[in-house]
Amino acid sequence: MAESGKIVAIRGAVIDIAFAPETLPEIDEALSLRGETVTLLAEVQAHLDRHTVRAIALQTTSGLRRGDEAVRLGQPLNVPVGDAVLGRLMDVAGNAGDGRGEFPASLPRRPIHRQPPALVTQKGVSDLFVTGIKVIDLLTPIARVGKAAMFGGAGVGKTVLVMELIHAIVESYRGISVFAGVGERSREGHEMLLDMTSSGALARTALVFGQMPTMSSV
Structure with a gap:
């Protein structure tokens, strides 16, 4: 029987969830929170004491109450992997969100928390990532496997710029992109899905979207 x-x-x-000391879940372990009208996933972030853990809900907590059950899943969240996720949109729990049906049960899945590759297996790259966007390549060139950041308010073109970078990876480098986004407006995520589909870049891209949860307190 599952420990709860x-x-x-x-x-x-x-x-915050109380467990018996001998059944305290591990950090990063997934939990199923089961209320009277809602069931959602959460992830353990900290041990507060020998009895209590602090977790982050991955969906809205509306309808959840003190005293509701939290069941240990015994492992971190698992998501589908492989070529089948290319061209698809899913959430952090690996559920499809593009209306094209769920992923097959036979599809390989891996935990979202894994050990990184050993340092000796990695090698540095000093080449530049040519984006094809002149103002970036000339004034702020990006190193391959490096990091870059964009800042700006609403309506200044951040989404368009991200799509151009993804397009460069797909078309110029024949690479694969994974876009992860969390925000308040599902409309913008839907528009991005449609734009990437029409541009042809979605076929070599996996989209992982998360909706900012509704705040509630009990």
Whole structure:
């Protein structure tokens, strides 16, 4: 029988859960929170004491109450991997969100928390990532396997710029892109999905979207 605990506090997406000491879940372990009208996933972030963990809910906590059950899943969240996720949109739990049906049960899955590759297996790259966008390549060139950041308010073109970078990876380098986005407006995510589909870049891209949870308190 699955080991379970009870929710003792809810502060928006932050959930405190009490377990028996011998059944305390591990850090990064996934939990199933089961209320009367809602079931959602959470992830353990900290051990507060020998009895209590603090977890982050991965969906809205509306309808969840103190005293509701939290069941240990015994492992981190698992998501589908492989060529089948290219051209698809999914959430952090690996559920399809593009209306094209769920992923097959036979599809390989891997935990979202894994050990990184050993340092000796990695090698540095000093080449530049040519984007094809002149103002970037001339004034702020990006190193391959490096990092870059964009800042700006609403409507200044951040989404368009991200799509151009993804297009460069797909078309110029024949690479694969994974776009992960969390925000308040699902409309913008839907528009990005449509734009990438029409541009042909989606076929070699996997989209992982997360909706900012509704805040609630009990």
